[in-house]
Structure formats: structure tokens, C-alpha cells
Amino acid sequence: MHRALIVGVLGAALVLAGCGGGGHGEDRGRTARGDTTCDGRIEGTAHITVWYHTGQSSEFGTLRSQAEEFNRAQKEVRVELVPLPRARSYTDLVLSAAASGDLPDLLDFNGPNLYSYAWSGKLKPIDSCVPKSVRSDLLPSIRAQGTYAGRLWGISTFDSGMGLFVRPSVLKKAGVRIPKGIGDAWTATELTGILHTLRARGVRRPLDLRLSHVAPGEEWNTYGFAPAVESAGGALVDPVHYRTADGYLNSPESVTALTVLQSWQKDGLVDPDKDGRAFAAGRSVISWVGNWKYGEFTKAFPGDVALVPLPDFGRGTVTGMGSWQWGITSNAGDGDAVWRFLAHLLKPEQVYRMSVANGAIPATNSAVRLSPRFGTKGPERLFIEQLRNGVAVPRPRTPAYPAITDAFSRAFARIMLDGAPVRQALDQAVAAIDKDLAAHDGYPQGES
Missing domain, CATH: 3.40.190.10 (Periplasmic binding protein-like II)
Incomplete structure (x- = not known):
């Protein structure tokens, strides 16, 4: 061409x-x-x-x-x-x-x-x-x-950056604490309890995970939810040598993190988001998404939108970038x-x-x-703090990334949309990633 x-x-x-x-x-x-x-x-x-x-x-x-x-x-x-x-x-x-x-x-x-x-x-x-x-x-x-x-x-x-957009007015009425910053994130267990509390208070599906964008091969799956795996102590691939995904993507930590996410879906706590407006339309009051939704959300609820870190799955909050x-x-x-x-x-x-x-x-x-949005006292200052302080983790810096994201994305879609067994789906993703790595001899640096 x-x-x-x-x-x-x-x-x-x-x-x-x-x-x-x-x-x-x-x-x-x-x-x-x-x-x-x-x-x-x-x-x-x-x-x-x-x-x-x-x-x-x-x-x-x-x-x-x-x-x-x-x-x-x-x-x-x-x-x-x-x-x-x-x-x-x-x-x-x-x-x-x-x-x-x-x-x-x-x-x-x-x-x-x-x-x-x-x-x-x-x-x-x-x-x-x-x-x-x-x-x-x-x-x-x-x-x-x-x-x-x-x-x-x-x-x-x-x-870019990730976080949870929340409706403070709704959370305060339910007696839910609102995190103040990076070191104050909800734990995954705490968030599970909050979601059940909100549902008991009348919010039928309180969490928005942007499921309208979850499909096999979509980059949103990796960008949005690899941070949960990394927060638990897992990884998409060996983060040092990038030679294998085995023992990292299918580690107990990775399985635990994605099992928690799947449980929210199975328990009916996640909005299907078929119109892409779960939070903006008021159906959900917590949205797991990135900086690009700030304008839409604040327009829908002026003065009633706050940004808090993604939940801590065990090793501290982690965000995409x-x-x-x-x-x-x-x-x-x-x-x-x-x-x-x-x-x-x-x-x-x-x-x-x-x-x-x-x-x-x-x-x-x-x-x-x-x-004014990202400055010292700006409403989106959290994004800057995450990008500067190591909370934001880059996607794997390896030529194998196209194969890694495709495999993880397909596994995540099966886990969240089809209810597939988490360990089985991750094992299949590991096999696909390691096959690509083997085919390219691990992508040795300085060669192509």
C-alpha cells in the first residue's frame, strides 16, 4: 500500500x-x-x-x-x-x-x-x-x-489515568467512607461490602465497570483491569525478563483478583451498561473508568462527583496509564x-x-x-499523583505486548461475560502468550 x-x-x-x-x-x-x-x-x-x-x-x-x-x-x-x-x-x-x-x-x-x-x-x-x-x-x-x-x-x-468516580451524596447517606488519596484506597473486601450496602439502600447495580466495552480483543479489558491483577501481586507476564507468563498471569494472586471481579458480576452488583451510560444516567454510583469521563460525569451531576483510587487487592492501589x-x-x-x-x-x-x-x-x-483541573487543588489531581508516584503501572514493555493483551483480553471477556472458571481462562491465556514468546525466542533486544 x-x-x-x-x-x-x-x-x-x-x-x-x-x-x-x-x-x-x-x-x-x-x-x-x-x-x-x-x-x-x-x-x-x-x-x-x-x-x-x-x-x-x-x-x-x-x-x-x-x-x-x-x-x-x-x-x-x-x-x-x-x-x-x-x-x-x-x-x-x-x-x-x-x-x-x-x-x-x-x-x-x-x-x-x-x-x-x-x-x-x-x-x-x-x-x-x-x-x-x-x-x-x-x-x-x-x-x-x-x-x-x-x-x-x-x-x-x-x-491517561484510572480511578473510581463516585457520587459523594449517595455514599455519605449510606454511611460509606470516601477515600482521601492514594494511601487511603478501599480494599477489595471493603468495596465488596460497600456494594452490598448500596444495593440494600436501593441502588440495584451500584458498580459500573464499562461492560459495554468488554469484548474479546478489546484493549479496555487490559488497560482497565490488569491493575487489579497487579494490585494483588500478579502480573501479565514476567515483569523483569518477559520470557513467560506462566506463574504470573495464572498465579494465585491473579486468580484471586479476577475471582473478586467476577463475583461482583455474578452477584448482580455490576450494571450491564448496554447504553454506555450506567453512571451518567444514575443507575450506578461508582464507576471504574478513566479521566476521559470526567466531563460527562460532572455535567450529569454538578458538584456531586469525586475521584478516588482503584481498590487495593492486597499490594496497594494500582492504576492504568x-x-x-x-x-x-x-x-x-x-x-x-x-x-x-x-x-x-x-x-x-x-x-x-x-x-x-x-x-x-x-x-x-x-x-x-x-x-486548574490537574493542578495542586484541582478535582483530578489524583491522576497526577498516581502518575508521579509509581501507582500507575505501564503495560508490559515488550514486543510481545500485542499477543499479551489479546490473550488477556479474551480471557477477561470469558471470565466476566461468560462466567468461565478463572484459573482455566488464565491458563489458556498463558499458553497463548508463551507460544508467541517461544515463536520469537523471547524477542531478544537488538534483533528483529
Whole structure:
């Protein structure tokens, strides 16, 4: 599939904009293995092509405006923005373009795919592009998600976070305590009791787990509920060497955590959420979800929505993290030109601007300081504290992640929707993951 064909099929590319400085001079990030993506020079006028998934219209509209401004502000780099559909077909397009050598200069992709893309040679490391000042301004979660094999391969302008949105008025009437922060999370046992108390008080299905999004292969299953496994002391795969899932995903701790979740479903405490509005419509008063629902929920219940940590299954609360990232592809002709555009997107005012548009968490400390929602006394401050203090755990940083998430997602759907035996479903997921790991010899670093 050639780039011209993609553009022809999906609509004419928009020639757009941006401005800014790059990672040049003494303040450049570290370089390893002798390869550099940025050398501090741009030859003539550089033209770069950017692929971007089309999600929220406000998000894409903001990026388009940022690119237009960039192009107007300087003449060295011209940005061509190519919007592509956000769906599984997006990943298929990327893989097809990589196979035919037609990747763009700058690629937007879901964060956990970075490790597979880096390992297989689709991306260039960007250590030589990112100045220390920019690197230190990034939230630690952004640096963690973008790092593979000791190198930085990707960078994002926003992050995500998980928690429980609750209705304080309802909980207080039921005599339920409301956690104050990370160290005060409900235990899983405590939450089970709270759910039964709320049902006795007339809330028939008090918990929203976004079951409308739970289906085999859906990333929500892994993003949303791997934290329960990790909070119990389990893991999706060996977290150090990534050589096997056996003894980790099917460990007693993992089985216990998912058995608790399944028990909530079996006991009728979870709303089916067929319309995707269990919490917003008032049927549930506790919603296990991410930052992107804040606007909808607070609009539905002004002044009566609070954010608390996910429950502690035994080893402390754990939350999901990670979102879409930018990477410089192996096809990029001039890494410095690409970085010049990325540097514009990472300016504090631009990061904050994007977070307002899409409701996501700003990726830099400087942008967080501009945000009333995520600032020191902001209503969503918990998300920042989780991302900074190690409560947020990145999805497994291995090229095997596509196989890991597919296997776990299918197991979780069977557990929650079909009532499958938890240990049996996890054993089957382990077998699928270990088969992929064996087929690739554990994905040795430095080889593809």
C-alpha cells in the first residue's frame, strides 16, 4: 500500500502547521549505540508527513490548528498532516505501510505498540533529539512508556489515568467512607461490602465497570483491569525478563483478583451498561473508568462527583496509564525536522491546549501547572499523583505486548461475560502468550 493510495482513499492530505525549537546544541539527550536520529541540522526546506488517528473531533481540530500555526511561523519545515481512521484498521495500515516501506516521517500510535515497533525496526530512537530540559519536564509515566531497551523511542503530549468516580451524596447517606488519596484506597473486601450496602439502600447495580466495552480483543479489558491483577501481586507476564507468563498471569494472586471481579458480576452488583451510560444516567454510583469521563460525569451531576483510587487487592492501589504517542519512523528523512514539529507540540501552552481539547492529562509538569483541573487543588489531581508516584503501572514493555493483551483480553471477556472458571481462562491465556514468546525466542533486544 503506497502513501499516495492511502491519501487518495482516505481523503486529500491537509498541508498544515507548527513552530518551535529542537533538541540541538549542548542540551541534547543522550545517544547510545552510535546512532543518531538528530544531528542538529536541517538541510534546506524539509517536508515531513505525519499520520494521525482521527478520534475526538476536538482533538484532531486542535492538532490541525497547531500544525497550521507551525507552518506559518517558520519556513524550514513544512508539515503535511494525514488523518487516518482510529480503529483496528489503523494498526493494519501501519503494518502494511511498514512492509512496503511507505511509513510517514512521524507516526501516531497507541503507546503499548511502541515496543513491537521499536524491536522490529519501524521506529528510530529519539534520544539524540530530546533535550534534557524537555526530558526532565515530562511526567515519569511518559518517559517510562516511551522507553524500550534503554532508549527513548516515543513521546506523548498527554497521558491517561484510572480511578473510581463516585457520587459523594449517595455514599455519605449510606454511611460509606470516601477515600482521601492514594494511601487511603478501599480494599477489595471493603468495596465488596460497600456494594452490598448500596444495593440494600436501593441502588440495584451500584458498580459500573464499562461492560459495554468488554469484548474479546478489546484493549479496555487490559488497560482497565490488569491493575487489579497487579494490585494483588500478579502480573501479565514476567515483569523483569518477559520470557513467560506462566506463574504470573495464572498465579494465585491473579486468580484471586479476577475471582473478586467476577463475583461482583455474578452477584448482580455490576450494571450491564448496554447504553454506555450506567453512571451518567444514575443507575450506578461508582464507576471504574478513566479521566476521559470526567466531563460527562460532572455535567450529569454538578458538584456531586469525586475521584478516588482503584481498590487495593492486597499490594496497594494500582492504576492504568499510557495513551497515544509520537514516534519518528525508520523512513524519516530528516529527524531534526520532525523533532522541530514535536518540540512545538510539547510547548507548555500547546500541551495544555491539547489537554483542554481532549480531556486528557497533560504530559509535562509545566503544562500541569497551567491546568486548574490537574493542578495542586484541582478535582483530578489524583491522576497526577498516581502518575508521579509509581501507582500507575505501564503495560508490559515488550514486543510481545500485542499477543499479551489479546490473550488477556479474551480471557477477561470469558471470565466476566461468560462466567468461565478463572484459573482455566488464565491458563489458556498463558499458553497463548508463551507460544508467541517461544515463536520469537523471547524477542531478544537488538534483533528483529
